[in-house]
Amino acid sequence: MAGKLIDLGLGGGTVTDSRLEQTLFGVHFSNPIGLAAGFDKNAEHLAAWPKYGFGHAEIGTVTARPQPGNLRPRMFRLPEDQGLINRMGFNNAGAEAVAGRLRNRGTFPVGINLGKNKDTEPADAPENYRQAFRQLRGLGDYYVINVSSPNTPGLRSLQEKGPLMDILQALQSEDATARFFIKVAPDLTESALDDVISVAMAGNATGLIATNTTISRDGLKADPRQDGGLSGRPVRDKSDAALAHLARQCGNSLTLIGVGGIFDADDVIRKIQLGAHLTQLYTGWIYGGPGLIPKILRDLCVRMDQDGVKNIRDYIRS
Numbered sequence: 083m084a085g086k087l088i089d090l091g092l093g094g095g096t097v098t099d100s101r102l103e104q105t106l107f108g109v110h111f112s113n114p115i116g117l118a119a120g121f122d123k124n125a126e127h128l129a130a131w132p133k134y135g136f137g138h139a140e141i142g143t144v145t146a147r148p149q150p151g152n153l154r155p156r157m158f159r160l161p162e163d164q165g166l167i168n169r170m171g172f173n174n175a176g177a178e179a180v181a182g183r184l185r186n187r188g189t190f191p192v193g194i195n196l197g198k199n200k201d202t203e204p205a206d207a208p209e210n211y212r213q214a215f216r217q218l219r220g221l222g223d224y225y226v227i228n229v230s231s232p233n234t235p236g237l238r239s240l241q242e243k244g245p246l247m248d249i250l251q252a253l254q255s256e257d258a259t260a261r262f263f264i265k266v267a268p269d270l271t272e273s274a275l276d277d278v279i280s281v282a283m284a285g286n287a288t289g290l291i292a293t294n295t296t297i298s299r300d301g302l303k304a305d306p307r308q309d310g311g312l313s314g315r316p317v318r319d320k321s322d323a324a325l326a327h328l329a330r331q332c333g334n335s336l337t338l339i340g341v342g343g344i345f346d347a348d349d350v351i352r353k354i355q356l357g358a359h360l361t362q363l364y365t366g367w368i369y370g371g372p373g374l375i376p377k378i379l380r381d382l383c384v385r386m387d388q389d390g391v392k393n394i395r396d397y398i399r400s
């Protein structure tokens with residue numbers, strides 16, 4: 083049978099299969115599915131993620147100083163749309179506390195997603211990101227410049243060329259060897275995405291993450307009144323379109339992580355075919371539960387058997 087299932091308790095488990103493994107930017111990934119940012123904001127559950135089958139986890143968003151986030155309620159389910167709306171507002175314990183939890187973390191790949199404090203003016207953003215990074219330097223396999231959450235006023239304007247380059251350069255001045263990704267919104271136009279690519283290329287970033295949640299409410303069955311970012315099935319097509327555009331424009335020169343609306347193996351394969359080297363999910367796991375990742379991994383192995391594919395990466399633009 084394709085893919086060996088290992089039950090690790092917690093209602094989860096993982097699947098090992100060499101065809102799911104890849105080494106990217108010097109990091110070994112046992113499979114291409116990661117936990118997206120926002121679930122383990124404070125790195126409190128690092129030991130659990132491999133047990134649920136994930137191949138990596140992105141912790142955060144972490145800010146330089148701790149902050150409480152927005153008032154509750156701040157997360158809403160849209161079951162008929164398989165979606166979520168959230169306006170958490172980067173509630174987190176701050177970089178110093180998170181750094182303490184990341185020391186001695188072992189070999190499971192971890193990305194650290196960095197954001198701006200709510201009370202930091204956009205003009206001071208590079209210094210604010212730098213302060214967060216300085217405390218977390220050396221503790222992550224990669225770092226993410228999150229300029230795409232809709233819940234911090236002014237944050238998404240930092241996706242523009244000048245401000246984005248200033249942040250990237252501020253971080254690189256702290257550690258030129260760290261691997262930096264930029265996480266984009268699904269609501270950017272193609273020309274705005276091209277600007278992000280040009281910053282990433284000129285600034286020697288490692289890659290891009292497409293995408294964060296959307297501010298659009300198009301095509302919903304529900305009629306939500308809540309402000310915030312929409313994730314899950316309703317963001318899937320927008321995320322796919324952004325990913326496809328990025329892949330077309332930057333070829334193989336950047337590592338791409340596809341996130342937004344993944345619920346099953348078909349979604350993972352489609353993102354990889356569009357150009358993703360790795361994938362992540364959040365909302366799908368909320369609806370799918372703890373057994374979801376081993377199920378998807380097993381389905382991926384079955385698909386690779388059927389398609390005669392020797393490694394998951396061979397689906398890229400096949």
Ligand SMILES: Cc1cc2nc3c(=O)[nH]c(=O)nc-3n(C[C@H](O)[C@H](O)[C@H](O)COP(=O)(O)O)c2cc1C
Pocket residue numbers: 118119120121123142143157166168170172195228231265293294295312313314315317341342343344362363364365366
């Ligand atoms: C409740 C919630 C909180 C989130 N918090 C963050 C965050 O702190 N930083 C971030 O970059 N993305 C955050 N996200 C966005 C996810 O990482 C992901 O980009 C988005 O939800 C699309 O993936 P999905 O459809 O699989 O959920 C959050 C999403 C949800 C649902």
